[in-house]
Amino acid sequence: xxxxxxxxxxxxxxxxxxxxxxxxxxxxxxxxxxxxxxxxxxxxxxxxxxxxxxxxxxxxxxxxxxxxxxxxxxxxxxxxxxxxxxxxxxxxxxxxxxxxxxxxxxxxxxxxxxxxxxxxxxxxxxxxxxxxxxxxxxxxxxxxxx
Amino acid sequence: xxxxxxxxxxxxxxxxxxxxxxxxxxxxxxxxxxxxxxxxxxxxxxxxxxxxxxxxxxxxxxxxxxxxxxxxxxxxxxxxxxxxxxxxxxxxxxxxxxxxxxxxxxxxxxxxxxxxxxxxxxxxxxxxxxxxxxxxxxxxxxxxxx
DNA sequence: CTGATTATCAGGTATACCTGACTATTTTGT
DNA sequence: ACAAAATAGTCAGGTATACCTGATAATCAG
Numbered sequence: 036x037x038x039x040x041x042x043x044x045x046x047x048x049x050x051x052x053x054x055x056x057x058x059x060x061x062x063x064x065x066x067x068x069x070x071x072x073x074x075x076x077x078x079x080x081x082x083x084x085x086x087x088x089x090x091x092x093x094x095x096x097x098x099x100x101x102x103x104x105x106x107x108x109x110x111x112x113x114x115x116x117x118x119x120x121x122x123x124x125x126x127x128x129x130x131x132x133x134x135x136x137x138x139x140x141x142x143x144x145x146x147x148x149x150x151x152x153x154x155x156x157x158x159x160x161x162x163x164x165x166x167x168x169x170x171x172x173x174x175x176x177x178x179x180x181x
Numbered sequence: 182x183x184x185x186x187x188x189x190x191x192x193x194x195x196x197x198x199x200x201x202x203x204x205x206x207x208x209x210x211x212x213x214x215x216x217x218x219x220x221x222x223x224x225x226x227x228x229x230x231x232x233x234x235x236x237x238x239x240x241x242x243x244x245x246x247x248x249x250x251x252x253x254x255x256x257x258x259x260x261x262x263x264x265x266x267x268x269x270x271x272x273x274x275x276x277x278x279x280x281x282x283x284x285x286x287x288x289x290x291x292x293x294x295x296x297x298x299x300x301x302x303x304x305x306x307x308x309x310x311x312x313x314x315x316x317x318x319x320x321x322x323x324x325x326x327x
Numbered sequence: 328c329t330g331a332t333t334a335t336c337a338g339g340t341a342t343a344c345c346t347g348a349c350t351a352t353t354t355t356g357t
Numbered sequence: 358a359c360a361a362a363a364t365a366g367t368c369a370g371g372t373a374t375a376c377c378t379g380a381t382a383a384t385c386a387g
Contacts, residue, residue, distance in 0.1 A: 045296045046303055046312070047203040049319040054196035056323050061193060076375060093333060105376055107335065121334095129333040129384045150191045153326075157192055160325055161318055166192070169318040172307055173195040177202050179306055180299075222343060239365060251344055253367065267366095275352045275365040 057153055064149040070142055072116050080109050080119065080133070085143045089132040091124065118142055203299055210295040216288055218262050226255050226265065226279070231289045235278040237270065264288055 079099040096106035110133055113119045118139035124130035158166050225245040242252035256279055259265045264285035270276035304312050
């Protein structure tokens with residue numbers, strides 16, 4: 036098998052390898068910080084609540100682009116694990132508001148800390164300018180490739 | 182939800198978004214080229230055979246880092262779809278050699294053509310230098326991040 | 328009071344793997 | 358030369374993840 040990062044390696048594969056590497060590092064740091072029971076898909080819930088706590092299930096589902104039933108499953112799991120809780124919506128008795136618990140907030144803080152550490156490691160590795168260029172190139176690809 | 186490619190977006194997320202974009206484009210081009218029946222995991226088989234046709238099942242499994250049973254499943258599927266075929270190994274009657282069929286070879290050619298088109302689109306988008314810098318940065322992350 | 332909306336219950340599908348047990352061979356050690 | 362051990366592949370069945378559809382009860386809005 037040839038060197039997977041040689042000149043002929045397709046750029047999409049380089050993107051995948053680099054992404055896998057960073058997420059492996061993040062995963063490892065999270066494990067070391069004692070967050071061992073959440074899965075990637077739980078991010079669908081946690082990251083939206085980090086921006087706006089107390090969203091309704093349907094809003095979460097819409098934002099994540101999945102069905103309310105699927106979102107309900109993730110919320111069930113996170114509720115069992117103690118990261119979120121359902122509270123009644125006082126204005127609409129059909130609805131429930133999904134809130135982060137203390138554990139959920141702490142977990143989000145740890146995740147952001149870990150992400151910050153990886154960001155710092157990338158800056159050490161590449162330097163400020165090259166990291167900035169990388170981020171710009173990635174944003175350009177995401178926004179403009181067709 | 183904030184702009185997913187703003188300044189605060191974690192670099193791993195930018196990597197993931199950019200990768201998803203490129204692979205969506207590749208997937209779409211493959212569909213348009215009439216390759217609609219293979220799944221990403223079949224790449225485990227196809228790409229290794231592209232480099233070295235006639236590998237044994239166990240060699241493929243080792244190279245892909247999965248069990249021979251799992252590799253057997255992918256080979257079964259690709260054989261049913263007509264992309265590969267099992268031929269006896271004349272030197273070892275336990276073993277079989279996995280070969281690309283004409284259809285399999287043509288499919289690999291189409292995939293490389295599509296990958297080439299995406300590579301060209303990236304070069305148009307970023308320019309030769311910035312694409313080269315991007316690739317270098319990605320390789321550095323893959324090889325050196327810890 | 329009819330129709331839409333919120334959430335949930337029940338059950339299903341696709342993907343990408345895995346383990347354990349087995350047969351047919353080949354290789355190894357005596 | 359030959360028994361024991363290793364190897365190649367397959368059969369059967371299982372697990373985890375990330376979704377989905379359809380149906381239904383409660384509630385709200387016009």
